[in-house]
Amino acid sequence: MATAEILSIGTELLLGHVLDTNSQFLAQELAALGINCFCRCTVGDNKARIRTAVRAALQRSEILITTGGLGPTADDLTTECLAEIFNVPLDFDQYILDQIENFFKAAGYEMPASNRKQALRPQGADVLPNPNGTAPGIIWRLDESLLAKQGLSPAPKFILTFPGVPSELQAMWRQTVRPFLQNNFGAQTIWSCQLKHYGIGESALAQKYAHLLNLDNPTVAPYAGYGECRLTVTARAENATQAKAIAQPIIDEILQTSGTLCYGFDDETLESALGKLLIVKQKTLSVAESCTGGLVSKRLTDIPGSSVYTTLNVVTYGNDAKMKILGVSKEILDKHGAVSAACAEAMAKGILKLSGTDIGLSITGIAGPDGGSSEKPVGLVYIGLATIESYKGIELSLPSRLSRDNIRQRSASATLNTVRLFLLESL
Amino acid sequence: MATAEILSIGTELLLGHVLDTNSQFLAQELAALGINCFCRCTVGDNKARIRTAVRAALQRSEILITTGGLGPTADDLTTECLAEIFNVPLDFDQYILDQIENFFKAAGYEMPASNRKQALRPQGADVLPNPNGTAPGIIWRLDESLLAKQGLSPAPKFILTFPGVPSELQAMWRQTVRPFLQNNFGAQTIWSCQLKHYGIGESALAQKYAHLLNLDNPTVAPYAGYGECRLTVTARAENATQAKAIAQPIIDEILQTSGTLCYGFDDETLESALGKLLIVKQKTLSVAESCTGGLVSKRLTDIPGSSVYTTLNVVTYGNDAKMKILGVSKEILDKHGAVSAACAEAMAKGILKLSGTDIGLSITGIAGPDGGSSEKPVGLVYIGLATIESYKGIELSLPSRLSRDNIRQRSASATLNTVRLFLLESL
Numbered sequence: 001m002a003t004a005e006i007l008s009i010g011t012e013l014l015l016g017h018v019l020d021t022n023s024q025f026l027a028q029e030l031a032a033l034g035i036n037c038f039c040r041c042t043v044g045d046n047k048a049r050i051r052t053a054v055r056a057a058l059q060r061s062e063i064l065i066t067t068g069g070l071g072p073t074a075d076d077l078t079t080e081c082l083a084e085i086f087n088v089p090l091d092f093d094q095y096i097l098d099q100i101e102n103f104f105k106a107a108g109y110e111m112p113a114s115n116r117k118q119a120l121r122p123q124g125a126d127v128l129p130n131p132n133g134t135a136p137g138i139i140w141r142l143d144e145s146l147l148a149k150q151g152l153s154p155a156p157k158f159i160l161t162f163p164g165v166p167s168e169l170q171a172m173w174r175q176t177v178r179p180f181l182q183n184n185f186g187a188q189t190i191w192s193c194q195l196k197h198y199g200i201g202e203s204a205l206a207q208k209y210a211h212l213l214n215l216d217n218p219t220v221a222p223y224a225g226y227g228e229c230r231l232t233v234t235a236r237a238e239n240a241t242q243a244k245a246i247a248q249p250i251i252d253e254i255l256q257t258s259g260t261l262c263y264g265f266d267d268e269t270l271e272s273a274l275g276k277l278l279i280v281k282q283k284t285l286s287v288a289e290s291c292t293g294g295l296v297s298k299r300l301t302d303i304p305g306s307s308v309y310t311t312l313n314v315v316t317y318g319n320d321a322k323m324k325i326l327g328v329s330k331e332i333l334d335k336h337g338a339v340s341a342a343c344a345e346a347m348a349k350g351i352l353k354l355s356g357t358d359i360g361l362s363i364t365g366i367a368g369p370d371g372g373s374s375e376k377p378v379g380l381v382y383i384g385l386a387t388i389e390s391y392k393g394i395e396l397s398l399p400s401r402l403s404r405d406n407i408r409q410r411s412a413s414a415t416l417n418t419v420r421l422f423l424l425e426s427l
Numbered sequence: 428m429a430t431a432e433i434l435s436i437g438t439e440l441l442l443g444h445v446l447d448t449n450s451q452f453l454a455q456e457l458a459a460l461g462i463n464c465f466c467r468c469t470v471g472d473n474k475a476r477i478r479t480a481v482r483a484a485l486q487r488s489e490i491l492i493t494t495g496g497l498g499p500t501a502d503d504l505t506t507e508c509l510a511e512i513f514n515v516p517l518d519f520d521q522y523i524l525d526q527i528e529n530f531f532k533a534a535g536y537e538m539p540a541s542n543r544k545q546a547l548r549p550q551g552a553d554v555l556p557n558p559n560g561t562a563p564g565i566i567w568r569l570d571e572s573l574l575a576k577q578g579l580s581p582a583p584k585f586i587l588t589f590p591g592v593p594s595e596l597q598a599m600w601r602q603t604v605r606p607f608l609q610n611n612f613g614a615q616t617i618w619s620c621q622l623k624h625y626g627i628g629e630s631a632l633a634q635k636y637a638h639l640l641n642l643d644n645p646t647v648a649p650y651a652g653y654g655e656c657r658l659t660v661t662a663r664a665e666n667a668t669q670a671k672a673i674a675q676p677i678i679d680e681i682l683q684t685s686g687t688l689c690y691g692f693d694d695e696t697l698e699s700a701l702g703k704l705l706i707v708k709q710k711t712l713s714v715a716e717s718c719t720g721g722l723v724s725k726r727l728t729d730i731p732g733s734s735v736y737t738t739l740n741v742v743t744y745g746n747d748a749k750m751k752i753l754g755v756s757k758e759i760l761d762k763h764g765a766v767s768a769a770c771a772e773a774m775a776k777g778i779l780k781l782s783g784t785d786i787g788l789s790i791t792g793i794a795g796p797d798g799g800s801s802e803k804p805v806g807l808v809y810i811g812l813a814t815i816e817s818y819k820g821i822e823l824s825l826p827s828r829l830s831r832d833n834i835r836q837r838s839a840s841a842t843l844n845t846v847r848l849f850l851l852e853s854l
Contacts, residue, residue, distance in 0.1 A: 013454070013467075014454055014464050014465075014466075014467065015454055015455070015458045015464070016450075016451045016452065016453070016454030016455030016456075016457075016458060017455075017648065017650060017659070018451075018650075019446075019448065019451045020447070020450070020451070021446065023443075023447070023469070024443045024445075024446050024447070025443065026443070027440070027441055027442055027443030028442070028443030028444075029443075031442045031443060037441050037442075038441075038470075038471075038476065039441075039468065039469065039470050039476065039480070040435075040440070040441065040468065040469035041466065041467065041468045041469070042450070042466065042467035042468070043465075043466050044465075049465065049466065053466070056483070192442070192444075194444070201536065202498065202499075202500075203498075203499045203500070203539040203541050203542055203561075204536070204539055206499065206500045206539075206541060207539045207540075207541060213500065213501055213502070214501065221438070221439070221500075221502060222500060223439055223444070223445070224498075224592070232439070232444060234442070289721075292725070292728075293724055293725050293727070293728025293729070293733075293740075294716075294721030294722065294723070294724030294725035294727075294728065294740060294742065295721065295725045296721070297720055297721030297724075297725075297742045298719070298720050298721035298722045298724075298725045300720070300721075301719075301720025301721065301742070301744060302720070302831070302832070302835075304795070304796055304797060304831060305797070306720075306744075307744050307745055310744060311743075311744045311745025311747060311748050312741070312742065312743060312744065312745065312747075312748035312751075312752065313721060313741070313742040313744070314739070314740070314741050314742070315721070315724045315728070315739065315740040315741070315742075316738075316739060317728060317733075317734050317737060317738045317739065317740070318734055318738025318739065320738060320739075321738050321739035321782075324739075325739065355748075368731070369731055370731060370732070397535070399533055399534065401558060401559060402559070403594065404729070404731060405729070406594060408729075
């Protein structure tokens with residue numbers, strides 16, 4: 001299995017001014033090609049540190065991918081630094097310069113003199129074209145003698161450089177680098193799949209599937225975040241079809257065991273899974289929100305085409321609004337308060353009546369950070385689900401220490417999941 | 428100047444399943460403390476590679492910060508691996524175990540046996556409390572003899588470990604680590620301030636302030652994202668008061684020049700800035716949303732205490748809902764369609780009447796990816812702002828190539844900013 005490392009170069013990354021999304025893109029692409037990514041590293045615009053990082057990477061791995069430091073300014077050091085490390089001169093490439101000049105001409109500008117620098121590359125390196133910008137990269141096959149002079153093992157090694165602009169990097173990857181790597185290193189393919197779960201914690205999930213977590217191929221690993229968790233099943237084989245076949249029995253086992261705890265694969269969200277169910281069941285939905293302030297409706301309508309099953313939702317944030325729009329009685333509000341099982345029921349029945357949908361949902365609670373009491377602490381949330389024939393109420397006690405945003409997101413997820421389970425049980 | 432490195436641990440990071448936002452947060456925080464971040468590195472859940480990375484970091488830097496690998500499962504190796512590197516035993520901490528057990532109890536679960544592992548820490552390390560989760564970290568001051576045994580220079584060195592969950596990491600940083608580092612390494616302080624702008628692009632902003640972008644202390648740098656942009660002013664001095672004094676004249680100049688383009692500092696959002704204005708002006712607000720599906724209401728109510736100025740909002744996603752709830756006429760919908768200036772006006776006036784607030788807002792548009800036409804392309808959005816005395820309509824043409832999420836976020840921002848400018852002009 002070929003091995004690679006990613007080196008991100010740029011002081012703005014080290015200072016946290018820019019979020020490094022390139023590394024994630026490259027990591028995913030390498031995994032898909034079956035190239036083992038050993039390590040990712042970030043250094044600033046500093047020759048000594050770039051040199052150390054390049055040498056360390058080439059000692060361990062066959063392929064070094066760098067991003068950043070290809071711009072026209074004085075602190076763009078990547079090309080210069082690589083030539084220095086291997087003690088080769090920088091060649092000037094008239095063809096590249098012409099392309100850079102054309103790029104400026106097409107945009108209606110004169111090329112600034114500083115951009116001449118981008119037409120330089122270490123002797124022996126090939127150009128890696130950049131169709132979307134002025135900074136081309138290089139593909140450099142380091143020959144044995146170059147490596148030996150630097151005390152590096154003489155196995156074939158490659159350096160590929162990219163600019164830091166994500167759209168340029170991605171176009172260069174797709175156009176040139178992906179086919180290049182596939183031809184030179186395309187041995188094994190990694191195929192992976194995420195099984196998204198709701199209603200079970202990471203450690204409980206890990207315990208449930210403890211017997212799978214030490215497999216070698218496929219591997220199974222649990223991850224958690226934002227009140228949800230997932231199992232990632234990853235298989236290696238000569239091609240994607242074979243890898244998928246290796247993973248399938250394990251996926252089937254998990255699906256059978258998890259039942260309704262697993263709501264979908266990969267990019268599926270609770271709202272997209274619910275949307276598909278509503279369409280299959282030909283049901284419509286409306287929601288009356290208090291503490292989530294519109295978040296449930298926002299998540300429902302994140303899904304393109306959601307107007308088929310949701311057309312009217314209300315945010316009754318105040319008591320007057322609950323009475324006026326949903327017909328919640330003053331008695332309920334006086335006796336039980338707006339955050340109560342009785343109010344959730346009246347809200348759900350009120351929105352059902354107002355909207356005429358098949359399902360009326362409600363959610364009322366205390367999102368914090370203020371407004372909690374010992375009787376009704378921050379994190380107390382009531383969810384209601386009404387149909388013509390039935391009503392189901394749910395009480396959540398989320399930890400009071402969670403942030404307002406976290407409580408609202410988790411409450412909204414619980415609301416969406418309540419409908420999902422309701423529809424599944426009615427199958 | 429103290430030096431630090433960040434080591435992110437997790438195979439899911441190397442495979443690109445998760446975007447590493449922790450490193451950016453930590454990098455920003457270190458910069459703000461005046462601690463020089465030398466290098467950031469990511470390795471998988473693999474003891475040999477964790478060991479190599481830890482040793483390399485401690486050879487170069489005084490402070491090593493790790494994230495990830497503190498979970499309860501078998502592939503969480505950080506604590507174990509650190510103890511092995513320095514050849515010290517793992518101590519079991521009953522107090523931590525009690526806390527973890529309480530955490531599960533509060534959530535209504537039994538603690539799985541695997542979580543016991545999280546109560547272990549290398550002998551000599553202090554606990555770094557995690558108020559939001561089960562995985563505490565460590566603060567480990569490595570003494571001279573430990574370092575010498577590993578062939579490392581005997582200058583004082585610290586290892587701090589964090590779990591990978593961003594909300595937990597950030598709370599631990601703010602509560603314990605920031606004050607700890609300030610006390611131990613606070614030499615030169617870097618003070619920085621972001622001036623948040625809306626309604627001007629990054630390159631226009633950079634051009635407007637070209638004369639400030641090459642200053643040395645303070646520095647001024649423009650950044651963009653999600654349709655907003657900001658100028659970061661950063662000053663260095665012996666303490667925060669002095670650094671702030673160095674930055675202040677530049678901040679004043681920018682504020683004066685930018686006028687209403689600048690809506691606030693640092694963590695201010697359009698919705699929090701608007702909330703403050705509504706309170707000062709004693710105005711109330713309601714919104715009727717179509718294409719944003721609840722996002723405007725969600726953002727308004729992200730602000731604690733927003734019930735003072737917003738109590739009823741509606742999502743009229745379908746035409747029937749627009750007619751029934753807001754009194755939009757069938758004639759308008761037939762003649763102009765739901766995405767039209769006329770419909771936006773009828774919606775804004777409808778919600779104003781229904782809610783009785785001072786301001787009625789509306790938003791209707793085509794968020795895509797489907798539903799666009801040559802006449803009404805994806806990205807066409809109408810915003811309406813009605814009061815008893817006045818009406819103002821706005822038409823946005825966002826680029827059709829933007830994602831649904833991006834179009835909805837930008838439209839919502841434009842809606843919030845419309846009210847902000849309206850309130851400012853009426854001062």
